Amino acid sequence: MLHSRKILLIIGGGIAAYKCLDLIRRLAERGASVTPVLTRAATEFVTPLSVSALAGQKAFTDLFDLTDEAEMGHIQLSRLADLVVVAPATADLMAKMATGQANDLATTLLLATDKPVLIAPAMNVRMWEHPATKRNVTALQNDGVTFVGPNEGDMACGEFGPGRMSEPLEIVAAIGAKLADGPLAGKHVLVTSGPTHEPIDPVRYIANRSSGKQGTAIAAALAALGANVTFISGPADADPPSGVKVIEVQTAKQMLDATQAALPADAAIFTAAVSDWRVSNVAGSKIKKGESGNFPALDFTESPDILRTVSKMTEGRPQLVVGFAAETDDVLANASAKRVRKGCDWIVANDVSPETGIMGGSENAVTLISEAGQETWARMKKVDVARKLAAKIAETLA
Ligand code: C5P
Numbered sequence: 483m484l485h486s487r488k489i490l491l492i493i494g495g496g497i498a499a500y501k502c503l504d505l506i507r508r509l510a511e512r513g514a515s516v517t518p519v520l521t522r523a524a525t526e527f528v529t530p531l532s533v534s535a536l537a538g539q540k541a542f543t544d545l546f547d548l549t550d551e552a553e554m555g556h557i558q559l560s561r562l563a564d565l566v567v568v569a570p571a572t573a574d575l576m577a578k579m580a581t582g583q584a585n586d587l588a589t590t591l592l593l594a595t596d597k598p599v600l601i602a603p604a605m606n607v608r609m610w611e612h613p614a615t616k617r618n619v620t621a622l623q624n625d626g627v628t629f630v631g632p633n634e635g636d637m638a639c640g641e642f643g644p645g646r647m648s649e650p651l652e653i654v655a656a657i658g659a660k661l662a663d664g665p666l667a668g669k670h671v672l673v674t675s676g677p678t679h680e681p682i683d684p685v686r687y688i689a690n691r692s693s694g695k696q697g698t699a700i701a702a703a704l705a706a707l708g709a710n711v712t713f714i715s716g717p718a719d720a721d722p723p724s725g726v727k728v729i730e731v732q733t734a735k736q737m738l739d740a741t742q743a744a745l746p747a748d749a750a751i752f753t754a755a756v757s758d759w760r761v762s763n764v765a766g767s768k769i770k771k772g773e774s775g776n777f778p779a780l781d782f783t784e785s786p787d788i789l790r791t792v793s794k795m796t797e798g799r800p801q802l803v804v805g806f807a808a809e810t811d812d813v814l815a816n817a818s819a820k821r822v823r824k825g826c827d828w829i830v831a832n833d834v835s836p837e838t839g840i841m842g843g844s845e846n847a848v849t850l851i852s853e854a855g856q857e858t859w860a861r862m863k864k865v866d867v868a869r870k871l872a873a874k875i876a877e878t879l880a
Pocket of ligand 1 (some may be wrong): 674734752753754755756757758785786787788789790804805806807808820
């Protein structure tokens with residue numbers, strides 16, 4: 483996907499600039515060519531020498547380098563790439579971009595380019611939440627700039643919240659999605675996957691069985707068709723696919739929050755085996771084993787139903803919402819009723835009785851149920867179910 487693609491990487495002056503060294507390596511591993519440009523402030527955080535050594539190309543730093551201007555003017559530099567990536571995009575750089583300033587090489591290239599621009603913001607949480615930055619984000623989005631991140635977490639400044647730059651692999655995934663061609667290019671698809679873990683106490687939890695294999699295969703198949711995929715996964719056995727934005731969660735509540743934060747999306751595929759109940763009296767410390775025959779009393783409450791919540795959205799609902807129904811009895815009748823009850827467009831029904839070997843296995847036998855009727859697919863590998871489903875999604879979103 484990234485082989486031979488040309489990326490103009492503008493490195494802003496923030497502590498997250500160090501992650502760009504890894505980003506360049508990851509891009510180079512995938513066969514992309516990276517032309518680095520550092521703002522003056524960026525050179526305080528990483529050296530042009532390390533950047534250029536990893537990129538295998540000259541690192542540009544100064545607008546008025548007469549040799550560069552003679553050999554390759556800044557306008558030309560801004561046009562040679564397939565994509566311009568700004569990482570880290572500092573509050574200052576975003577403000578300059580939003581107001582069209584061009585007072586150094588980086589901002590001049592950004593104003594002169596005719597190529598798509600992807601930015602990975604990184605700043606202190608207060609700066610990210612400041613109304614001025616919010617105005618700049620809106621202005622940049624209106625100008626067609628694509629964002630990856632920022633993520634929420636611990637920050638170098640000691641605070642916690644949104645403002646951390648996305649990890650290099652997330653940026654690589656966003657670059658891949660931006661450059662992808664394929665029937666789903668430009669579409670955002672959200673996939674939930676894996677089980678959820680609902681705590682009983684700090685060491686115990688309840689969960690459903692789920693390897694995450696089918697969800698992972700679906701996310702990979704959608705990305706292969708060019709979709710920009712957000713993959714929200716509980717603690718699964720399967721490694722998350724590459725080329726997608728991964729959000730790891732533990733509980734149903736966290737999965738719902740992550741899903742809502744990732745919207746809007748063109749389609750949402752809910753493959754996760756979400757625990758239907760959670761313990762409402764979670765113990766703050768480990769429950770002691772106690773005398774034999776003396777069991778702790780657990781109070782249960784319903785988990786939020788993510789599929790139902792998204793299906794029933796009155797505003798901003800994805801065009802296509804797909805649920806899964808893993809059943810052991812009356813599979814098709816139960817799955818059809820579930821489609822109507824939850825309000826999703828399609829439901830993928832499968833029989834997970836132990837004798838089928840589907841749960842945790844590498845094959846699946848599914849029936850796709852929609853308002854129009856039912857389609858039973860022959861038993862096939864989970865990756866093939868994923869490809870067939872992704873192709874059908876592409877057809878529907880076209
Ligand atoms: O109700 P049931 O768990 O059988 O429904 C299965 C479908 O609903 C799956 O698509 C699953 O991902 C989704 N689901 C959900 N949130 C829940 C329960 C199920 O999104 N709390």
